[in-house]
Amino acid sequence: MSLWKCEVCGYVAEGAEAPEKCPKCGVSADRFSLIDEATAEKIYRSDKTNDLHMQLIHLAMKLDGVACAGIEDNLDPGCVHVFELAKQYAWEIKQMAKAELAGHIAKGKY
Ligand SMILES: [Fe+2]
Numbered sequence: 090m091s092l093w094k095c096e097v098c099g100y101v102a103e104g105a106e107a108p109e110k111c112p113k114c115g116v117s118a119d120r121f122s123l124i125d126e127a128t129a130e131k132i133y134r135s136d137k138t139n140d141l142h143m144q145l146i147h148l149a150m151k152l153d154g155v156a157c158a159g160i161e162d163n164l165d166p167g168c169v170h171v172f173e174l175a176k177q178y179a180w181e182i183k184q185m186a187k188a189e190l191a192g193h194i195a196k197g198k199y
Contacts, residue, residue, distance in 0.1 A: 145182060
Protein backbone atom coordinates (compact mmCIF):
# COMPACT_ATOMS: atom_id res chain seq x y z
CA MET A 90 0.00 0.00 0.00
CA SER A 91 1.38 3.41 -0.95
CA LEU A 92 0.79 6.85 0.51
CA TRP A 93 -0.01 9.86 -1.66
CA LYS A 94 0.09 13.50 -0.62
CA CYS A 95 -2.15 16.20 -2.03
CA GLU A 96 0.21 19.02 -2.96
CA VAL A 97 -2.60 21.56 -2.58
CA CYS A 98 -3.93 20.84 0.93
CA GLY A 99 -1.56 18.23 2.41
CA TYR A 100 -4.14 15.45 2.72
CA VAL A 101 -2.49 12.00 2.82
CA ALA A 102 -4.30 9.19 1.00
CA GLU A 103 -3.57 5.46 1.19
CA GLY A 104 -3.86 3.25 -1.90
CA ALA A 105 -2.16 1.57 -4.84
CA GLU A 106 -2.80 4.77 -6.83
CA ALA A 107 -3.59 8.37 -6.00
CA PRO A 108 -7.30 9.01 -5.44
CA GLU A 109 -9.23 10.35 -8.45
CA LYS A 110 -10.18 13.36 -6.39
CA CYS A 111 -8.83 14.75 -3.10
CA PRO A 112 -11.48 14.05 -0.42
CA LYS A 113 -10.50 17.28 1.36
CA CYS A 114 -10.00 19.92 -1.34
CA GLY A 115 -11.33 18.23 -4.48
CA VAL A 116 -8.31 18.53 -6.80
CA SER A 117 -7.62 15.73 -9.31
CA ALA A 118 -5.15 12.82 -8.99
CA ASP A 119 -2.42 14.62 -10.91
CA ARG A 120 -2.01 16.98 -7.93
CA PHE A 121 -0.94 14.06 -5.70
CA SER A 122 2.64 12.92 -5.30
CA LEU A 123 3.85 9.54 -4.11
CA ILE A 124 5.34 9.67 -0.62
CA ASP A 125 8.73 7.93 -0.43
CA GLU A 126 9.07 4.78 1.67
CA ALA A 127 11.10 6.37 4.51
CA THR A 128 8.59 9.20 4.91
CA ALA A 129 5.67 6.75 4.73
CA GLU A 130 7.29 4.72 7.49
CA LYS A 131 7.55 7.87 9.66
CA ILE A 132 3.88 8.63 9.02
CA TYR A 133 2.75 5.12 9.98
CA ARG A 134 5.06 5.06 13.01
CA SER A 135 3.77 8.37 14.37
CA ASP A 136 0.08 7.69 13.65
CA LYS A 137 -0.57 5.86 16.94
CA THR A 138 1.41 8.42 18.96
CA ASN A 139 -0.51 11.28 17.34
CA ASP A 140 -3.77 9.51 18.24
CA LEU A 141 -2.57 9.20 21.85
CA HIS A 142 -1.78 12.92 21.93
CA MET A 143 -5.26 13.66 20.62
CA GLN A 144 -6.75 11.47 23.36
CA LEU A 145 -4.66 13.40 25.89
CA ILE A 146 -6.04 16.69 24.53
CA HIS A 147 -9.57 15.31 24.78
CA LEU A 148 -9.01 14.21 28.39
CA ALA A 149 -7.51 17.60 29.24
CA MET A 150 -10.63 19.25 27.84
CA LYS A 151 -12.78 17.02 30.06
CA LEU A 152 -10.55 17.83 33.05
CA ASP A 153 -10.98 21.54 32.30
CA GLY A 154 -14.76 21.11 32.31
CA VAL A 155 -14.69 19.35 35.69
CA ALA A 156 -12.33 21.98 37.07
CA CYS A 157 -14.58 24.82 35.89
CA ALA A 158 -17.62 23.13 37.44
CA GLY A 159 -15.73 22.75 40.73
CA ILE A 160 -14.63 26.39 40.70
CA GLU A 161 -18.19 27.49 40.03
CA ASP A 162 -19.51 25.16 42.75
CA ASN A 163 -17.29 27.07 45.19
CA LEU A 164 -17.86 24.87 48.26
CA ASP A 165 -14.84 26.18 50.18
CA PRO A 166 -11.39 27.70 49.47
CA GLY A 167 -9.62 24.32 49.69
CA CYS A 168 -11.85 22.80 47.03
CA VAL A 169 -11.57 25.82 44.77
CA HIS A 170 -7.76 25.68 45.06
CA VAL A 171 -7.71 22.04 43.89
CA PHE A 172 -10.02 22.81 40.98
CA GLU A 173 -7.93 25.85 39.99
CA LEU A 174 -4.81 23.67 39.97
CA ALA A 175 -6.65 21.06 37.89
CA LYS A 176 -7.64 23.78 35.41
CA GLN A 177 -4.00 24.90 35.12
CA TYR A 178 -2.74 21.32 34.68
CA ALA A 179 -5.38 20.69 32.02
CA TRP A 180 -4.17 23.73 30.10
CA GLU A 181 -0.51 22.66 30.39
CA ILE A 182 -1.16 19.08 29.28
CA LYS A 183 -3.29 20.25 26.36
CA GLN A 184 -0.68 22.75 25.18
CA MET A 185 2.19 20.27 25.51
CA ALA A 186 0.29 17.68 23.48
CA LYS A 187 -0.54 20.30 20.83
CA ALA A 188 3.11 21.34 20.65
CA GLU A 189 4.12 17.70 20.10
CA LEU A 190 1.55 17.30 17.32
CA ALA A 191 2.70 20.55 15.70
CA GLY A 192 6.30 19.29 15.85
CA HIS A 193 5.33 15.97 14.28
CA ILE A 194 3.43 17.69 11.46
CA ALA A 195 6.34 20.07 10.81
CA LYS A 196 8.59 16.99 10.44
CA GLY A 197 6.11 15.27 8.11
CA LYS A 198 5.08 12.72 10.76
CA TYR A 199 1.32 12.89 10.41
FE1 LIG B 1 -6.34 18.26 -1.28
